[in-house]
Amino acid sequence: MKRLLLPLTLVGLLVPTLASAADEDELESGRVIAVQPRPFHLVHEFTVSAGVLPLDAFYTGFSLGGSYTLHLSDLIAWEAISFHYSANTGTGLEGELARRWSVAPTGDPEVQYLVGSHVILSPMFGKFTLFNRSILEGSTYLGIGGGTIRYSDGFRPQLSIGPGLRIFVGQVVSTRLDIRTTFAPDIPSGLEVVLHVTLSVSFNFGSVRATESFEEEEVDETTGFEALDELYPLSNPEGVRRSPGSTSEEEEK
Amino acid sequence: MKRTASLIWALPLGALLLGAAPDDAPATDPPAAPADAPADAKKADKSAIDAVKDAASGKAAAGVAAATDVNPEKSRRPAAPPETFEEGLTAFYADDYPLAASLMYDFIATNEDTVDNYEWAEFFLGVSLSRLGFKHGAAEYLYNVAKNRSKPEILPDALLEIEALMQSPHDEALLVDKLITDSDFGYLPLAVADFVNYYQGLEDLRAERTAWAERLFGRIRKDSSYKAKALYALAVQRLRRNSSSDAVRLFREALVHPAADRDLRNQARLALARVLYENQRFKEARKIYDSVEVPELSTAEASLYLEKAWTAYFLKDYRRTMGILYALEAPSYREYFGPEKFLLRALVYTNLCHYIPAKREIRRFRFKFGPTLHNVRNRIDLREDEVLRTAAFSRGAVGRLAAFRKLLTNEYDLIDTMGGSWLEVGLDDQLKRIYELKMKQTEIRLEGAARKATREVAEELVEFEEQMYLLDYEVGLAIYRRLRKEDARRPSEADDLTIPWSGKKAYYTFTEEFWNDELPTYDFFVENRCFDEGVQE
Numbered sequence: 001m002k003r004l005l006l007p008l009t010l011v012g013l014l015v016p017t018l019a020s021a022a023d024e025d026e027l028e029s030g031r032v033i034a035v036q037p038r039p040f041h042l043v044h045e046f047t048v049s050a051g052v053l054p055l056d057a058f059y060t061g062f063s064l065g066g067s068y069t070l071h072l073s074d075l076i077a078w079e080a081i082s083f084h085y086s087a088n089t090g091t092g093l094e095g096e097l098a099r100r101w102s103v104a105p106t107g108d109p110e111v112q113y114l115v116g117s118h119v120i121l122s123p124m125f126g127k128f129t130l131f132n133r134s135i136l137e138g139s140t141y142l143g144i145g146g147g148t149i150r151y152s153d154g155f156r157p158q159l160s161i162g163p164g165l166r167i168f169v170g171q172v173v174s175t176r177l178d179i180r181t182t183f184a185p186d187i188p189s190g191l192e193v194v195l196h197v198t199l200s201v202s203f204n205f206g207s208v209r210a211t212e213s214f215e216e217e218e219v220d221e222t223t224g225f226e227a228l229d230e231l232y233p234l235s236n237p238e239g240v241r242r243s244p245g246s247t248s249e250e251e252e253k
Numbered sequence: 254m255k256r257t258a259s260l261i262w263a264l265p266l267g268a269l270l271l272g273a274a275p276d277d278a279p280a281t282d283p284p285a286a287p288a289d290a291p292a293d294a295k296k297a298d299k300s301a302i303d304a305v306k307d308a309a310s311g312k313a314a315a316g317v318a319a320a321t322d323v324n325p326e327k328s329r330r331p332a333a334p335p336e337t338f339e340e341g342l343t344a345f346y347a348d349d350y351p352l353a354a355s356l357m358y359d360f361i362a363t364n365e366d367t368v369d370n371y372e373w374a375e376f377f378l379g380v381s382l383s384r385l386g387f388k389h390g391a392a393e394y395l396y397n398v399a400k401n402r403s404k405p406e407i408l409p410d411a412l413l414e415i416e417a418l419m420q421s422p423h424d425e426a427l428l429v430d431k432l433i434t435d436s437d438f439g440y441l442p443l444a445v446a447d448f449v450n451y452y453q454g455l456e457d458l459r460a461e462r463t464a465w466a467e468r469l470f471g472r473i474r475k476d477s478s479y480k481a482k483a484l485y486a487l488a489v490q491r492l493r494r495n496s497s498s499d500a501v502r503l504f505r506e507a508l509v510h511p512a513a514d515r516d517l518r519n520q521a522r523l524a525l526a527r528v529l530y531e532n533q534r535f536k537e538a539r540k541i542y543d544s545v546e547v548p549e550l551s552t553a554e555a556s557l558y559l560e561k562a563w564t565a566y567f568l569k570d571y572r573r574t575m576g577i578l579y580a581l582e583a584p585s586y587r588e589y590f591g592p593e594k595f596l597l598r599a600l601v602y603t604n605l606c607h608y609i610p611a612k613r614e615i616r617r618f619r620f621k622f623g624p625t626l627h628n629v630r631n632r633i634d635l636r637e638d639e640v641l642r643t644a645a646f647s648r649g650a651v652g653r654l655a656a657f658r659k660l661l662t663n664e665y666d667l668i669d670t671m672g673g674s675w676l677e678v679g680l681d682d683q684l685k686r687i688y689e690l691k692m693k694q695t696e697i698r699l700e701g702a703a704r705k706a707t708r709e710v711a712e713e714l715v716e717f718e719e720q721m722y723l724l725d726y727e728v729g730l731a732i733y734r735r736l737r738k739e740d741a742r743r744p745s746e747a748d749d750l751t752i753p754w755s756g757k758k759a760y761y762t763f764t765e766e767f768w769n770d771e772l773p774t775y776d777f778f779v780e781n782r783c784f785d786e787g788v789q790e
Contacts, residue, residue: 029602029607029609029610029613029779030607030610030777030778030779031762031763031777031778031779032575032576032579032762032763032775032776032777032778033752033760033761033762033763033775033776033777033778034760034761034763034768034771034774034775034776035758035759035760035761035774035775035776036758036761036770036771036774037757037759038756038757038758038759041757073755074755074756074757075754075755125759126761127761127768127770135768135770222537222540223540223541223544224525224526224529224536224537224538224539224540224541224544225525225537225541226537227529227532227534227537228501228505228525228528228529228537231501231529231532231534232497232498232501232502234502235498235501235502235505236502236505237502237505237506237509238509
């Protein structure tokens with residue numbers, strides 16, 4: 001009896017589950033999706049950036065730079081080249097150490113410029129309401145890539161990764177915020193981590209992507225009025241002009 | 254289901270006849286019912302005025318004549334000298350309208366109407382009130398000027414001001430019935446004559462004096478915007494006479510008329526789309542419907558959506574039909590009376606063999622309108638039912654009257670914000686008397702009109718309930734319909750329900766949050782569960 005009880009209990013537990021699943025399936029009666037054309041179509045994107053490298057304790061870098069991005073689809077783009085020059089200013093820590101503790105740092109090299117190339121993945125596209133008044137479109141993305149960093153003591157390879165946010169101003173102009181974490185090996189002492197935050201303005205040009213073929217979409221140019229011409233041949237005011245009082249029948253006579 | 258379809262085909266025509274008038278041409282409605290409308294209106298008007306007279310008897314408003322409501326009780330203060338008028342004029346031209354209004358009122362309230370410049374004072378008082386946002390107060394004084402015509406040189410200006418006042422909710426009985434259609438103004442400048450001829454012609458159309466109407470419309474200059482409106486009014490009248498060919502020609506002439514404004518062009522497009530719909534040329538009708546522009550989130554937009562939904566339904570575009578119907582669930586359209594929504598949704602579900610959701614829609618209809626239908630069966634005063642009342646007050650002539658009542662209330666509240674010189678001369682009290690009297694009159698008129706309007710809405714609702722019962726029965730039959738084995742296939746591959754990862758379109762799954770910009774783009778992703786050709790005929 002006990003041997004039978006367990007399967008029966010299991011059946012008893014499962015049957016309602018299966019039944020409710022079936023009910024749900026039966027009640028699953030479609031879903032509503034707003035399907036809207038993407039308002040912006042990025043192709044060749046040129047970006048001008050200003051940024052900051054805030055992480056180093058001895059200096060803060062203020063960067064100026066730019067990049068070119070080739071958009072292969074709305075999902076994937078290739079930031080083919082980016083260049084950022086960093087103008088560094090001391091944080092005052094070096095002087096503080098010397099004054100207070102009579103200690104001089106070992107002379108860490110400073111970033112002078114960064115050159116890189118990244119893959120940009122943009123899985124999220126959406127809308128924001130601005131003060132409940134207007135709608136802004138934007139996307140978030142992730143940049144992954146590498147390149148080189150010129151330090152004051154020489155070049156080092158780098159790998160970088162970081163998220164970004166783009167707000168569209170129009171088809172041509174958009175603004176970007178990028179936060180990139182760059183890892184540069186500092187042989188033999190370890191790994192240098194550089195945080196680079198940039199605020200950019202992008203300019204988009206072109207209409208057909210490299211991955212797209214130029215297809216002339218078939219446009220239905222009918223207006224519906226053709227049917228009126230067909231049903232009521234004398235109704236087209238372009239063809240016949242009469243005074244408002246007269247009737248078609250009179251005109252036909 | 255054919256019965257349902259034929260009922261629905263009748264709806265847009267009814268809607269066309271009821272709502273065919275351009276917004277600024279309220280009297281275009283009556284061509285839909287020219288025989289009885291004026292008589293009813295006059296009856297309602299008379300009873301309303303009588304009632305107001307009763308209500309006002311023995312009160313301070315005794316000096317306010319029922320006909321125009323504005324003849325002020327002559328003040329016991331000494332008569333204002335002619336300089337008061339001059340000062341008022343100076344204030345008017347200095348754009349100091351509150352002061353101008355009070356001085357002009359002081360002048361007419363303390364002088365006999367035979368004094369020099371009395372009519373001019375009334376005119377400037379009316380215009381000042383209009384500029385200050387007291388549209389109805391302005392209409393009353395300008396009505397006096399235009400009706401009495403003791404100074405013919407003011408008449409064109411007064412009529413121009415009245416024309417401007419008629420762009421917003423106004424007292425149709427006063428301005429249209431009593432003034433424009435009931436007066437012979439003699440010679441008028443052409444622009445003003447166009448306006449007068451249009452409204453007088455419209456009144457003749459209402460009374461089925463077509464030849465007279467056409468003669469008056471014929472006097473309107475060809476390049477006047479009223480010519481386009483006249484063409485439209487004639488088109489509606491031809492449609493009513495089942496002269497579709499003529500109606501379509503006139504609608505199209507109104508549409509391409511260079512002076513036709515956007516509202517009129519949209520009305521003409523809507524009418525033409527409905528004609529195509531009636532002719533079952535749904536594809537072409539949809540194209541014209543798509544070109545119609547209506548104010549966003551308005552009742553007119555909800556009505557347009559519903560017509561588009563029916564068009565999509567007859568084109569068997571069920572996804573679009575359902576998308577539009579979901580848009581109608583948005584809070585902005587909550588006031589819109591649309592029992593058809595439930596019927597159409599149930600029809601779509603039935604056509605896609607989703608029988609339980611179809612039945613659920615039928616239940617939703619009963620849940621939503623059950624109390625109202627219960628009230629109808631219990632023969633209560635239909636005006637007491639909130640659903641019927643709201644629906645009735647958003648339609649046609651009753652809707653315009655309700656809008657006028659709202660305008661009166663808003664303007665009445667505005668009187669207390671004035672003060673200053675108005676208090677000294679008693680203009681605020683006078684305006685309050687005018688507005689209180691008109692509000693009572695409008696309320697009585699509205700209640701009278703609401704009786705008929707709510708009855709019409711109730712009959713409509715009962716018809717839909719009948720359709721729902723029929724559909725419920727048909728769904729019940731369809732559930733147990735026997736199928737041949739060879740028909741047992743689901744053609745859902747053709748439904749194209751896959752959503753790409755990326756592409757030129759963005760897909761926003763609906764999460765019970767309505768974004769206004771998305772309303773026209775809703776698509777309903779639903780599998781076709783039918784085991785036959787895919788769609789039941």
